Amino acid sequence: MICKHLKAYFYPYVSSVAIPTSAISPAGASFIKAETEIKQAEVDLPMRELRESQGRVAEAKAQLTRAQSRREVLEAENQVKRGKTAVEVAQSRIRLADAAYQARLQQLGTVANDRGLVTVVAPISGTVADRFITPGESVNAEKPLMSLLNDSRVFATANIYEKDLNQVKQGQEVRVSESDKRGLFSKYWE
Incomplete structure (x- = not known):
């Protein structure tokens, strides 16, 4: 937009005034350079904003990934705790069952074989x-x-x-x- 106004402003004077070519070349070059810089700025500004937005999106994704990782770690830790508790309960039940089993063996006055089987002898023949x-x-x-x-x-x-x-x-x-x-x-x- 600025470039159009500058052209419109300078254009009538350039055509009506006789300016030496040596004076026009540096001024024209400056003008073209300024015009190019303006066009480049018009392109660069949205690109810079796009890159900044992409950077913010990437950072947000990284934060989300870290948060999900922490949540997954916490869930895994809770599962491990529940698993340990279940193992402790099962071990406790095994100890109680073994104590009852040993008490019954003692009542029978016998011992179990390698497979845990007990031979029971009848108190009478028949x-x-x-x-x-x-x-x-x-x-x-x-x-x-x-x-x-x-x-x-x-x-x-x-x-x-x-x-x-x-x-x-x-x-x-x-x-x-x-x-x-x-x-x-x-x-x-x-």
Whole structure:
């Protein structure tokens, strides 16, 4: 804009006045130089503002990245703290479970093998009548493992027909069979 005004201001005088060429050349060169500098300033000013704005944007991005990094670090630290707490709780539970396990082993008067299994010996000899667990199953003290039938001495009640009474004598060996609910024989004793 200034350049146009300067041209408009100087132009009528340049054409009407005879000025020596030697005087015009330095003045014209100064004018062109000034005009070029003005045009360059018109271009440079927005570019400088653009560069400053880009610098501010880059700094804001860097601050945002630092803030996000700090937030991520804080979140990671909190996750580590929660993880440590969970591990401590799990270790505490393991210690309590191990103490209870050792107390039960002591009650049984036995030790566990390398795999942690315990052999339980029945207090009487006999035949297993019912099994309530499967081998390797974990049980608590209240759950029965199996029921045993002491077959070294069996007491049987029998109905004998009156006509057969003379065939039965005290101390006589007998053969006794047990039938299941369907009437099928499952066990014999002699």
